[in-house]
Amino acid sequence: MLKVIAQDFIQPEAVEIVLPFYRELVELTRQEPLCIAYDLFIDQKDPGHFIFIETWPDRAALDIHCATEHFTRLVPLINAHQRQDGTFILMDEFSG
Amino acid sequence: MLKVIAQDFIQPEAVEIVLPFYRELVELTRQEPLCIAYDLFIDQKDPGHFIFIETWPDRAALDIHCATEHFTRLVPLINAHQRQDGTFILMDEFSG
Numbered sequence: 563m564l565k566v567i568a569q570d571f572i573q574p575e576a577v578e579i580v581l582p583f584y585r586e587l588v589e590l591t592r593q594e595p596l597c598i599a600y601d602l603f604i605d606q607k608d609p610g611h612f613i614f615i616e617t618w619p620d621r622a623a624l625d626i627h628c629a630t631e632h633f634t635r636l637v638p639l640i641n642a643h644q645r646q647d648g649t650f651i652l653m654d655e656f657s658g
Numbered sequence: 659m660l661k662v663i664a665q666d667f668i669q670p671e672a673v674e675i676v677l678p679f680y681r682e683l684v685e686l687t688r689q690e691p692l693c694i695a696y697d698l699f700i701d702q703k704d705p706g707h708f709i710f711i712e713t714w715p716d717r718a719a720l721d722i723h724c725a726t727e728h729f730t731r732l733v734p735l736i737n738a739h740q741r742q743d744g745t746f747i748l749m750d751e752f753s754g
Contacts, residue, residue: 565699567663567709584752603661603749613663613749615711653699653709656680 563598564624566616568650574610576643583636584612590632596623610645621652659694660720662712664746670706672739679732680708686728692719706741717748 572580584602591600598617605611618624627633641648668676680698687696694713701707714720723729737744 565711567711588752602752604752606748606750611747612752613747615661615663651707651709652702654702656684656698656700656708 563655564618564620565653565655566614566618566624566650567653568614568616568648570612570614570640570644570648571646572610572612572640572643573645577610580612580640580643583640587632587636587640590630591627594627594630596626624652659751660714660716661749661751662710662714662720662746663749664710664712664744666708666710666736666740666744667742668706668708668736668739669741673706676708676736676739679736683728683732683736686726687723690723690726692722720748 588600588602591597596619598619599615600617601615603613603615605613616624618627684696684698687693692715694715695711696713697711699709699711701709712720714723
């Protein structure tokens, strides 16, 4: 099981523009057969800070996601309004 | 519903020391009556980078968690081995 946190930082004046792109990205990604969870959150202190929390069976499934039509079409439309580069963390579950 | 990402950065040589503290913190926090989810992950690229993904009903529940015996006892034991300050993000669900 692969857990991912992906963070985007959008220009304040462009937040309204990117909302429909995020909405479509979430909706279509959740329809991917390998998607376990794909949830989007907004920082309470920063309305331009968008945070995805994602669950995939493995890295191959994430790579398939990143090559989908919806990802390759929508992510550049979102990134055109970035104020800084996005970040992502690939994580393993803590086993103690 | 309140989602939280809390990140700790532990000195590489102290990772083995903090593991039992994290194990106990996860176990006891999950027993809190208001805890919806409390999951711990480790950055695949950095074994000293620990990431909690938490779900609470509201901010009041998070404040109660931060005042528990296990939190106030274990977090300082973990933080004694930090290499930099931890971070946390309080988030709302994206509603589109």
